[in-house]
Amino acid sequence: MSSAPPSCKGHRYPVGGIAHCVWLCFRFPLGFREVEELMLERGVVVSHETVRRWCAKFGQGRANGPRRRRPRPGDRRHLDEVFIKVGGELKYLGRAVDQDGNVLDILVRSRRDKTAAQRFFRRPPKTTRTAPRVVVTDKLRSYGAAHREVVPSVGHRSHKGLNNRAENGHRPARQRGRALRGLRSVGGARRFPSAFSGISPYFRPRRPMTATDYRTETRHRFTVWNRITGAGGLSATP
Structure with a gap:
């Protein structure tokens, strides 16, 4: 920055x-x-x-x-991704937000495997310089495997309904992306x-x-x- x-x-x-x-x-x-x-x-x-x-x-x-x-980010992280097309190819736009909806990190990746999830878990604490208390994700298994290896001391909640904070945040960006074709x-x-x-x-x-x-x-x-x-x-x- x-x-x-x-x-x-x-x-x-x-x-x-x-x-x-x-x-x-x-x-x-x-x-x-x-x-x-x-x-x-x-x-x-x-x-x-x-x-x-x-x-x-x-x-x-x-x-x-x-x-x-903006104020200091909260201690709960919501991680989620959405499909996007970049140059005609399918990519995954991942976002990490706190409980107030403040965007903490953005990552564009080609896969949804454990390696990509590990990278996503490591990045937000480095950019915000604060450790999360709880990480909330959907039920994608690669998140659970990455959590156990990268941040086992941090709480992990895997539930689609709990992750609406991150999922709803994709809507404005997707609207803007459609305007850019x-x-x-x-x-x-x-x-x-x-x-x-x-x-x-x-x-x-x-x-x-x-x-x-x-x-x-x-x-x-x-x-x-x-x-x-x-x-x-x-x-x-x-």
């Missing part, structure tokens, strides 16, 4: 316009051409290919800001969910809360986002 997001120096578009395009792409299930059309309605002429390059360059750096500001490379399959999981959930405060509280919290998050990205709006359009 880089210490600072990439600089917009040298780009002819204002920082606010770049940040807004990145926000649209990772907050809503929009394709690059749709973002191009939305920006044109605002009077900003930018191609879909430029939007794609901005997302690849600035997406992860912008996602790191909200991620650093699939992913073309393994590198892109890793980068996109990582940036998406840092930006999209940040602008979806957990409910229930009153409409007034929701708007207040959302305005606060926009203020933090503008501070992180250095954006002040869409002014200074080229």
